[in-house]
Amino acid sequence: MVAVRANALVGPDLEFVENVRFQVDSDGTIIDISEEEKPAEYVLPSSYLLIPGFVNAHVHVGDAYLKDHTYGLSLDEAVGPTGVKYKKLSSSTTEEKISSIRNSLEMQVNNGFTSFIDFREGGLQGINLLKESLVDFPIRGLILGRPDNKDPLVEISQQSDGTGFPDVFSLDDVLCEEANILKENKVGHLCAIHVSESLEVISRSLATFGKRDIEVAIDQLDLDFVIHATYADENDLQSLKKNNISVVCCPLSNLYNGLDFPPLKAIIDEGILLGLGSDNVFCCNPDPFRLMAFSLYNARSTKQLISPKDILKALTVNPGLIIQRKIGQLSVGYSGDFLGFDLNNPNLSFSKDVYAALTMRATPIDIDFQMYKGRLVKWKNQK
Numbered sequence: 001m002v003a004v005r006a007n008a009l010v011g012p013d014l015e016f017v018e019n020v021r022f023q024v025d026s027d028g029t030i031i032d033i034s035e036e037e038k039p040a041e042y043v044l045p046s047s048y049l050l051i052p053g054f055v056n057a058h059v060h061v062g063d064a065y066l067k068d069h070t071y072g073l074s075l076d077e078a079v080g081p082t083g084v085k086y087k088k089l090s091s092s093t094t095e096e097k098i099s100s101i102r103n104s105l106e107m108q109v110n111n112g113f114t115s116f117i118d119f120r121e122g123g124l125q126g127i128n129l130l131k132e133s134l135v136d137f138p139i140r141g142l143i144l145g146r147p148d149n150k151d152p153l154v155e156i157s158q159q160s161d162g163t164g165f166p167d168v169f170s171l172d173d174v175l176c177e178e179a180n181i182l183k184e185n186k187v188g189h190l191c192a193i194h195v196s197e198s199l200e201v202i203s204r205s206l207a208t209f210g211k212r213d214i215e216v217a218i219d220q221l222d223l224d225f226v227i228h229a230t231y232a233d234e235n236d237l238q239s240l241k242k243n244n245i246s247v248v249c250c251p252l253s254n255l256y257n258g259l260d261f262p263p264l265k266a267i268i269d270e271g272i273l274l275g276l277g278s279d280n281v282f283c284c285n286p287d288p289f290r291l292m293a294f295s296l297y298n299a300r301s302t303k304q305l306i307s308p309k310d311i312l313k314a315l316t317v318n319p320g321l322i323i324q325r326k327i328g329q330l331s332v333g334y335s336g337d338f339l340g341f342d343l344n345n346p347n348l349s350f351s352k353d354v355y356a357a358l359t360m361r362a363t364p365i366d367i368d369f370q371m372y373k374g375r376l377v378k379w380k381n382q383k
Ligand SMILES: [Zn+2]
Pocket: 058, 059, 060, 119, 194, 227, 279, 280
């Protein structure tokens, strides 16, 4: 049992509350939130602000060893079936794969993520390599596996938190039926897929199925969320909303790959839960601050006015709601994952809006306090 007291952004709306005390039990769950003056092991100075740990809603932790190998290439040349990524995945040694995964985990912890949702390649071996590495890091990994030639979907799903399909072209009727039955029979089992990342994907889907890929995915799979939707149109978004499917966008990755900035405002306005992910580590480091600032700046330049608080939610509260896990907000029953920022730090001082400061000014060096499941990861004043 441990207690932390500080000013904090509390609950699903990240409401600013002064001098609040969080009690976390030995399993790492917040069991009480109170403004009463009771003792606490960690009393943060009044200039500090406590927020939920960041959740990276979409990442491929396995491809860090390809950092900057694909800049300037097309999406297909980078991640297509014969692209740079799959050549490396199939030719690299187990040791190389492990060091690539560990590099991604280390970056995510240092940059303030306390959870991430990974699209895992490499079948059962890929899942096990990530699980073995996770033991050494203060971060939670939700693993969405995918079937391959060796390992069928049923076995993948037993060892993972769900299924992450690469695209609609990887689906067939048998696979979809299997995925839907698995989802029905296993509480909390997730299902997601990459969609409408490029205009080429949509054209190919129209040519193959006579329908846009979002429609194909919705027709075939019982989905929790889709990744990208960069070129989703109004009808696509309405169908997603109608089917209660959330969207995770990856703006940094889209622009790195020469694609357009996603329609974040249209997604929010449609009432769809929006999450943000850093996507492939080979194209951008998993850094929540860069992702938030970049999203807000680019939204402005594409005439999409989005509030900093909505973007902060897309990396905290919303991913937890999307995957229906008790993470991403400081509420009773949720995991005690905290980040603390000293608002007197040079990057943050003088700001009149904490949400703007956190999303557009903070950097990883401003994380002065970090806790994962009630266990201290770092505290600047007490190294
Ligand atoms: Zn992806």
